[in-house]
Amino acid sequence: MGKRTQENVYNKSRGRKMDDNRVQERASTGIARLDEMMDGGPFRGSVTLVLGPPGTGKTCLGLEFISRxxxxxxxxxxxxxxxxxxxxxxxxxxxxxxxxxxLESKGLVRILFTSPEIFFEQAQVSGGLLDTMVQELGAKRVLVDSISHLERLARDPVKLREIAFTFTNALLRHGLTAFVTQEDPGITGDMAAAQYGISYLVDAVIVLRYVELDSSITRAVMVLKQRASSHDKTIREFWITDEGIRIGEPFKDREGVLSGLPRKKEIDAFMEVFGPRGKSGGKGEGR
Ligand SMILES: Nc1ncnc2c1ncn2[C@@H]1O[C@H](COP(=O)(O)OP(=O)(O)OP(=O)(O)O)[C@@H](O)[C@H]1O
Ligand SMILES: [Mg+2]
Known part of the structure; x- marks a missing residue:
């Protein structure tokens, strides 16, 4: 695992005006390469949305963030x-x-299994369930899995936005570094078609996707947005293993990875069929 970045302190004003030159500290996701992709990791006291279709690894990523x-x-x-x-x-x-x-027995983790109705009601109350649990545990991190369930609290899109706003603020009120997951219905699919729900409210968005590559399915991760950061713009392959999440190199020589069906770049397809220029038998040889 690479160098830990948790206590690194950044003061990058790119993309966001920082009042009084405020120094913002980064937390570590616990996954070194994801920290690198996030320009050092998520800001402390910020909300990161993990978006992806069912089974892509949203819960796993959140569990690793909390455990590590x-x-x-x-x-x-x-x-x-x-x-x-x-x-x-x-x-x-x-x-x-x-x-x-x-970790629970050591007082480092606590699991709250509840309904969105109760949680949302309690999150708004000073001294409610959220306040109490955060204080009792001395929580610094929180995982909410998944906020897709908040959608059943209202049908009206305006009301839903209000709920998302109140919910995000409740997490931020405690200065928690938060990961929230949200289900994205497309198994694979065009980014433009995806609905991001609360993505406009959060500081960072991590997108997980299935990708069909040479007749097998693999997983892809990208940091779609991160405020005030020069985040990685590449799309990388990742694996879920019995030692947590491993993130690999960017998909090379592929186009349309986010569509779920990446194509080899034209030049590579050409090379595959016709062989490299100048190789024996190459048609362009000597010209
Ligand atoms: N140790 C492991 N090794 C390999 N794969 C694993 C391991 N643990 C979990 N997985 C895989 O992770 C996948 C589930 O990931 P996870 O539950 O995080 O997805 P999710 O995005 O949260 O799904 P949902 O939207 O249904 O909640 C399963 O398909 C499972 O195969
Ligand atoms: Mg899940």
Missing amino acids: GAIDYGEPGLIITFEHFPKKLLRDALSLGFDLQD
Whole structure:
């Protein structure tokens, strides 16, 4: 694993005007390459949205963010889940190499399994469930999995935006570094067609995708946006392993990766069919 970036301090004003030259500190996602992709990691006290179709690894990424925060940095993390029983989360985390139960017993992790209705109501109340749990745990990180469930609180898009705004502010009120997941219905698909829900409210957006490559399915990750940062613009392959998430190199010589069906760049397709210029038998030889 590469150099940890957690205590690195940045003062980059690119893209956002910083009042009184405020120095903003970065947290570490716990995944060195993701930190690099995020220009050093997510800002402390910011919200990062993890967007992707079912099964792409949103929960895994969030669990690693919380687990590594606790193990590597001693930062207590709260997991708020609307969909998985704590037992399932414990099992999922274990398959990635993280013993959440042990972290829970050490007071470094707490899992809250609740309904969006209760959570949303409590998040607005001073001294409510969110306040109490954050204070009791001394939480520095939070994972909310997934905010897609908030959609059932209202149908009206304006009302939904208000809910998203209130919800984001509730997380920010505590200065928590937050990861929130959201389901993106397209299995593969065009970025332009995707709906980003609360993406306009958050500081960073990480997109996960399935990609069909040479007749097999792999996963892709990219940082779609990150405020005040020169984030990585490449799309990289990643793997879910029993030691957590591993991120590889950018997809090379491919176009249309986000469409889910990348094509080899024309020049490579040409090379594959006709061989490199100048090789024996190459048609262009000597010309
Ligand atoms: N240790 C592991 N090794 C390999 N793959 C794993 C491992 N643990 C989990 N996975 C894979 O991760 C996938 C599930 O990822 P995850 O639950 O994070 O997806 P998700 O995006 O949260 O899905 P959903 O939208 O359904 O909640 C499964 O397909 C599973 O195959
Ligand atoms: Mg999930």
